[in-house]
Amino acid sequence: MPPLDTAGDPLSAFEFWSMRRFYWPIALYALWLMVRYRGVTLPTAANPSFPGGGLVGESKSAILDLACAAAPDHVAPFVAVDRPGHPDDAIGEALAAEAAMTAAGLGFPVVAKPDLGCRGAGVRLVRDPGELAAYLEGFPAGARLVFQRHVAYEAEAGVFYVREPGRETGRILSLTLKYFPYVHGDGRSTLRELILADPRAGRVPHLYLPRHAARLDWIPEAGEPVRLAFAGSHSRGSIFRDGTHLVTPAMTERFDAIARAIPEFWFGRFDVRFADIARLQAGEDFTILEVNGAGAEMTHVWDRSKTLRQARRDLMEQYRLLFAIGRANRNRGHRGQGLREFWRAWRREKALTPHYPPTL
Known part of the structure; x- marks a missing residue:
């Protein structure tokens, strides 16, 4: 670029x-x-x-x-999967989704996203079976989702x-x-402080703070890039x-x-x-x-x-x-x-x- x-x-x-x-x-x-x-x-x-x-x-x-x-x-490459209308077996559902991915030649990590939606709604990088199960559990029952090879x-x-x-x-x-967008650690500031101090991210913190809520108090190493x-x-x-x-x-x-x-x-x-x-x-x-x-x-x-x-x-x-x-x-x-x-x-x-x- x-x-x-x-x-x-x-x-x-x-x-x-x-x-x-x-x-x-x-x-x-x-x-x-x-x-x-x-x-x-x-x-x-x-x-x-x-x-x-x-x-x-x-x-x-x-x-x-x-x-x-x-x-x-x-x-x-991608595969579309329909979530059951009344899911009652989370483990079995995740295994079936993983099997569909394998049949389509996909392996972790994959990008998971709704089949129906726009403006990046519901898009996530799924790195392992645990994240796959969590994504499925939070997805609407009866809706279709897409797993696509991570480029x-x-x-x-x-x-x-x-x-x-x-x-x-x-x-x-x-x-x-x-x-x-990235911020870079200085070895002293928390991720929250880095976001708020950034010339751009600090003016739209509502876009970044909620999605990083679990690690806002983490202090990245000096020079360490953090993708927002x-x-x-x-x-x-x-x-x-x-x-x-x-x-x-x-x-x-x-x-x-x-x-x-x-x-x-x-x-x-x-x-x-x-x-x-x-x-x-x-x-x-x-x-x-x-x-x-x-x-x-x-x-x-x-x-x-x-x-x-x-x-x-x-x-x-x-x-x-x-x-x-x-x-x-x-x-x-x-x-x-x-x-x-x-x-x-x-x-x-x-x-x-x-x-x-x-x-x-």
């Missing part, structure tokens, strides 16, 4: 505003697009092969199955891709570089930088080939880990963790250098493209979800998310 630039203000003025405060102009714009294109759920037609277009309530495993078929060498690369990025129907090729609109967040999600504490200027023709060509091999995929974001930025620019040595559809966001807007006007402008352009693609696909015969079906999917996701294990 390019070195993280820490000069200047570590946060933008709006970076951790409430969703309502930040998104209200974008929501009004989306309402106008619904009227203009005569379709409240038109975005669900943006990716006809994804459940609900990937807007809300979509299955990660169903979309990863499509990605695996399109680019098996670029997708991190040890430190570098992670969000690659936002769009191809408008009728065009032969697509383009990368946004590249977000994701940096995981595992999930590559901005809302969970990762640091985002705009890397769109680093996109190359070779990188665009590779992601375009993968996207076109996924049936009826026109709009969304690849979340990837990679070995080296130069190799990613060459379209090589990267692993896809997830493919997000119509509900994906151009996350470069959370770069601390972006102004509020720039961030909202970019997201409005994203929504304009989303609705235009949805309309083009509707004209091709893809209707998307009905309002009732969309409402049920949204309600199920919102009902499950609060019950997922805390993200670490």
Whole structure:
């Protein structure tokens, strides 16, 4: 990864505003697009092969199955497991999950995450059978979860891709570089003190203190790095930088080939880990963790250098493209979800998310 630039203000003025405060102009714009294109759920037609277009309530495993078929060498192996509706044998459940992992060629550590969810909800690194059993015990009964091979690369990025129907090729609109926050021990300060003293973490301690509650009084050795967040999600504490200027023709060509091999995929974001930025620019040595559809966001807007006007402008352009693609696909015969079906999917996701294990 390019070195993280820490000069200047570590946060933008709006970076951790409430969703309502930040998104209200974008929501009004989306309402106008619904009227203009005569379709409240038109975005669900943006990716006809994804459940609900990937807007809300979509299955990660169903979309990863499509990605695996399109680019098996670029997708991190995974297995989906359904938790019993009335679990009564914790040991047996953990053994069955481990057997499913083994059958899929997975071993510890693995990344565990809900099949249904967004913004890093419920994502954890599971290192051994004990952590596996604890994760399962804290997961909602009757829900599906995904175990995925842990990709040890430190570098992670969000690659936002769009191809408008009728065009032969697509383009990368946004590249977000994701940096995981660290503090470094001095041999004297507790982890709590290190977090509170950090120029960035100390301004958003609510993102880090709860997840490290069990070791806040621990004193790391001098120079010892302590990673504060595992999930590559901005809302969970990762640091985002705009890397769109680093996109190359070779990188665009590779992601375009993968996207076109996924049936009826026109709009969304690849979340990837990679070995080296130069190799990613060459379209090589990267692993896809997830493919997000119509509900994906151009996350470069959370770069601390972006102004509020720039961030909202970019997201409005994203929504304009989303609705235009949805309309083009509707004209091709893809209707998307009905309002009732969309409402049920949204309600199920919102009902499950609060019950997922805390993200670490």
